[in-house]
Amino acid sequence: MSRVSSPAEDASVLQRRFSLGELLDLDSFRDVCESFAGLFQIGFKIFDSSREMLVDMKGSGSEYCAYIFSQPQGKIQCTRGVGIIREAEVNVGQPIYHDCFSGLRYLIAPVTHEGESIGKIVFGPYLPAEPVENPLPALGEKFKADIAMRLRGKVRRVQDEVVRKVVRHLVQMIEVMLYVGYKNALTSRMHVESVTASYTELQTKNQALQDSYERLKELDRLKSNFLATVSHELRTPLTSVIGYSEMLLEGLAGPMSDEQTEYLHTIMEKGDQLLGIITSILDFSKIEMGNLRLNRSMVNMIEIARSAVTTLMPIARKAEVKIDFAGIQGVPSILADGDKIRQVLVNLIGNAVKFNHQGGTVTVKVEVCTRPSLEVQENLPAALARPEHEHVCISVADTGLGIPADKLERVFDSFYQVDGSSTREHGGTGLGLAITRSLVEAHAGKIEVQSGIDRGSTFTVLLPIVGES
Amino acid sequence: MARILVVDDDTDILMLEEKVLAREGHEVQAVTSGESALAAIRGKEFDLILLDIMMPGIDGFEVSRLVKNEAQGKSVPVIFVTARDDSESMREGFRAGGTVFLSKPFTANQLVRVVNSIVRG
Amino acid sequence: MVQINLEQREITIKIVYYGPALSGKTTNLQSVHQILDPDVRGRLMVLDTSDDRTLFFDLMPVYFKTSSGFTVKIKLFTAPGQIMHNSTRRIVLQGADGVVFVADSQKSLSQANNDSWRGMAANLKLNGIDVDDVPMVIQFNKRDLPEIRSDSEIAEVAEKGKEPVFKAVAIRGEGVMETLDGILRLTWRTMNARFGLEEKLQIQEDAFIKHILKNSVMLSSQRTLQSRGDSQ
Numbered sequence: 001m002s003r004v005s006s007p008a009e010d011a012s013v014l015q016r017r018f019s020l021g022e023l024l025d026l027d028s029f030r031d032v033c034e035s036f037a038g039l040f041q042i043g044f045k046i047f048d049s050s051r052e053m054l055v056d057m058k059g060s061g062s063e064y065c066a067y068i069f070s071q072p073q074g075k076i077q078c079t080r081g082v083g084i085i086r087e088a089e090v091n092v093g094q095p096i097y098h099d100c101f102s103g104l105r106y107l108i109a110p111v112t113h114e115g116e117s118i119g120k121i122v123f124g125p126y127l128p129a130e131p132v133e134n135p136l137p138a139l140g141e142k143f144k145a146d147i148a149m150r151l152r153g154k155v156r157r158v159q160d161e162v163v164r165k166v167v168r169h170l171v172q173m174i175e176v177m178l179y180v181g182y183k184n185a186l187t188s189r190m191h192v193e194s195v196t197a198s199y200t201e202l203q204t205k206n207q208a209l210q211d212s213y214e215r216l217k218e219l220d221r222l223k224s225n226f227l228a229t230v231s232h233e234l235r236t237p238l239t240s241v242i243g244y245s246e247m248l249l250e251g252l253a254g255p256m257s258d259e260q261t262e263y264l265h266t267i268m269e270k271g272d273q274l275l276g277i278i279t280s281i282l283d284f285s286k287i288e289m290g291n292l293r294l295n296r297s298m299v300n301m302i303e304i305a306r307s308a309v310t311t312l313m314p315i316a317r318k319a320e321v322k323i324d325f326a327g328i329q330g331v332p333s334i335l336a337d338g339d340k341i342r343q344v345l346v347n348l349i350g351n352a353v354k355f356n357h358q359g360g361t362v363t364v365k366v367e368v369c370t371r372p373s374l375e376v377q378e379n380l381p382a383a384l385a386r387p388e389h390e391h392v393c394i395s396v397a398d399t400g401l402g403i404p405a406d407k408l409e410r411v412f413d414s415f416y417q418v419d420g421s422s423t424r425e426h427g428g429t430g431l432g433l434a435i436t437r438s439l440v441e442a443h444a445g446k447i448e449v450q451s452g453i454d455r456g457s458t459f460t461v462l463l464p465i466v467g468e469s
Numbered sequence: 470m471a472r473i474l475v476v477d478d479d480t481d482i483l484m485l486e487e488k489v490l491a492r493e494g495h496e497v498q499a500v501t502s503g504e505s506a507l508a509a510i511r512g513k514e515f516d517l518i519l520l521d522i523m524m525p526g527i528d529g530f531e532v533s534r535l536v537k538n539e540a541q542g543k544s545v546p547v548i549f550v551t552a553r554d555d556s557e558s559m560r561e562g563f564r565a566g567g568t569v570f571l572s573k574p575f576t577a578n579q580l581v582r583v584v585n586s587i588v589r590g
Numbered sequence: 591m592v593q594i595n596l597e598q599r600e601i602t603i604k605i606v607y608y609g610p611a612l613s614g615k616t617t618n619l620q621s622v623h624q625i626l627d628p629d630v631r632g633r634l635m636v637l638d639t640s641d642d643r644t645l646f647f648d649l650m651p652v653y654f655k656t657s658s659g660f661t662v663k664i665k666l667f668t669a670p671g672q673i674m675h676n677s678t679r680r681i682v683l684q685g686a687d688g689v690v691f692v693a694d695s696q697k698s699l700s701q702a703n704n705d706s707w708r709g710m711a712a713n714l715k716l717n718g719i720d721v722d723d724v725p726m727v728i729q730f731n732k733r734d735l736p737e738i739r740s741d742s743e744i745a746e747v748a749e750k751g752k753e754p755v756f757k758a759v760a761i762r763g764e765g766v767m768e769t770l771d772g773i774l775r776l777t778w779r780t781m782n783a784r785f786g787l788e789e790k791l792q793i794q795e796d797a798f799i800k801h802i803l804k805n806s807v808m809l810s811s812q813r814t815l816q817s818r819g820d821s822q
Contacts, residue, residue: 012684014649014681015593114651114653115632115653115663116600179633179635182635187637190637190647191646193677194675194677194678194681195677197677197680198677224555227555228558232552232553233552234552235552235573236552236573238574239479239482239573239574240481240482242574243482243575243576246577
């Protein structure tokens with residue numbers, strides 16, 4: 001079969017040709033054929049386009065034909081006749097009659113699908129109504145005329161016109177069954193093809209996602225590496241700056257004049273400031289990247305707070321601000337990263353001192369207080385959720401300028417300064433509160449702020465009371 | 470009064486550490502590479518090693534590992550003095566036998582405090 | 591890909607109706623089915639869901655035999671418009687010899703039209719076909735609805751583009767046969783140029799069309815196609 005263009009191996013069922021046998025449910029089809037044959041008492045055969053016989057129904061002519069076939073001469077002629085029928089080409093709309101040497105007749109009609117022949121039906125044998133004269137074939141002396149006549153008498157006698165009508169009905173019925181079969185075949189195969197195509201698409205997308213994920217992980221790793229390297233590169237020269245300034249101050253290179261001492265203090269101060277900024281930025285980057293790891297142990301917040309206050313005493317004294325500290329009885333130790341909380345408190349107390357009046361006060365209080373539960377009440381009925389919990393509350397209150405109400409929520413934003421000044425003016429990075437909040441939240445805690453213009457601000461750190469698990 | 474080996478490829482920082490520790494009365498030997506550190510340890514006994522990590526050639530971790538392998542070095546405490554502050558470095562440091570991590574930049578007081586806590590503790 | 595079997599003397603051509611959901615592709619085929627002479631067409635197979643949305647595709651075979659004994663079969667398919675059926679659309683588009691893009695005339699659906707077109711180009715590409723190479727006509731359907739792109743607007747864009755443009759109200763059968771005539775002619779010309787169909791089948795374009803459209807409703811005009819010229 002020569003083709004100018006042939007469908008690809010994986011072409012869809014839509015391009016495929018079906019054979020008659022594929023489109024019919026042969027079992028149920030044969031049942032129908034049997035009842036049809038029984039109705040008309042005439043047999044028929046159905047062939048597909050490759051001349052394969054799919055259906056063979058016996059009718060009233062079978063006994064006569066068998067008798068003829070039993071004769072050697074009859075067998076030869078019969079076989080030849082069957083061959084002719086099998087090879088017969090019928091075109092759409094043009095059924096043909098075939099007369100057998102036995103005196104019986106067949107009608108051969110095409111079965112069509114989508115306008116072309118997909119098989120044929122050979123209806124018969126039947127006894128034609130005309131001609132009236134119909135001699136028996138001469139098949140030798142063993143062929144007894146009386147037996148033959150009797151058997152032939154059993155064959156249904158029909159007019160050609162009637163046969164044509166019957167066959168037309170039969171073909172119509174077959175073609176409807178073909179259509180249904182075709183529709184089913186297409187539907188089910190399309191279904192499979194569609195699902196397969198969708199699945200393949202999903203696989204491809206999954207792979208792309210996986211690749212993307214791997215790339216992102218790699219990028220993360222590079223960023224992490226970058227952070228570590230930057231940290232290192234920035235801190236190493238600072239070591240010398242701070243270290244040598246210190247050595248000079250301690251007189252290791254000889255006595256210093258007052259002026260020299262003053263300058264050195266400035267250098268050291270700025271060196272410290274630089275270090276603070278670097279640490280803040282790196283901390284913040286780590287938090288943003290989710291890289292921060294807490295070093296938890298059982299710590300007492302009163303001690304941590306006291307230590308933070310101690311650190312800031314010198315600065316407070318210089319700013320002529322008083323720090324009051326109160327650690328209330330009964331504060332339990334909790335599981336937390338002491339260093340990080342200390343950092344938080346140093347930041348808050350430092351701010352409280354910085355943004356205070358001369359002669360003002362900073363009050364630091366550590367106690368147990370009750371607040372609405374900080375934890376997420378997932379999968380719990382409202383009735384069971386505990387509305388209030390005990391927390392460790394550390395409050396830092398100042399008597400400074402206060403923060404206007406509309407700016408209150410934004411104080412925790414990174415790089416935000418309430419008065420819109422550049423972060424350098426107050427010696428901060430603008431990151432302090434952002435980091436502070438992240439650190440507190442990393443402990444599953446919360447930070448609150450209350451403020452009034454000219455009445456000062458109170459920052460409160462709430463930490464859940466968690467013991468060792 | 471302890472015998473301290475100080476290792477750092479940055480000569481400024483090396484001089485810093487040497488001067489501060491000498492002022493405290495310790496006997497200090499300073500070298501600028503991992504290789505020289507190993508040679509020094511093989512030649513003399515030390516009570517403490519201050520190791521920088523990021524050095525060309527053999528890095529601080531490797532020095533520590535090798536030192537801990539040798540009979541003379543096994544019991545000598547190692548302080549990693551480094552600007553690296555990531556947890557991965559710390560883990561590797563402790564695996565390599567380090568006792569303490571001192572973060573750069575440090576003040577003279579911090580350095581003295583840490584050293585004293587080890588040699589006197 | 592047109593299937594030509596010289597030995598069996600038959601040729602099968604595939605035309606696909608494509609476009610956004612509910613633009614009227616199935617309606618086009620339903621109208622064609624009603625209008626064509628029953629001798630030249632088979633059953634209209636509609637594979638749809640219970641609420642009349644095309645699930646896989648619609649299929650209608652159109653066929654005739656030339657005097658030289660060649661069987662010509664044209665299979666008209668519609669591709670489902672709903673977004674989730676993209677795999678099916680791609681499968682239906684496999685081997686398409688000609689495409690009718692059925693666009694919704696409503697202004698609010700311009701984006702849907704464009705998305706569908708882009709999706710079609712992508713699907714064609716996946717099937718190894720360049721959207722510029724395949725015979726294509728565009729039908730603006732639902733001309734009877736309010737808030738549609740105006741006739742003058744359509745005429746203007748039609749001039750600029752290379753695809754022949756047709757207007758239709760498929761549900762009333764208007765414009766449907768003109769569109770079919772358009773795509774058949776365009777497809778014939780392309781394939782003739784590629785495969786020498788005239789020579790092989792021994793018929794010319796007009797005869798090809800007449801075989802199919804005989805005894806059906808007369809075409810209102812073939813103006814649109816002829817104005818495109820024979821530059822294809």
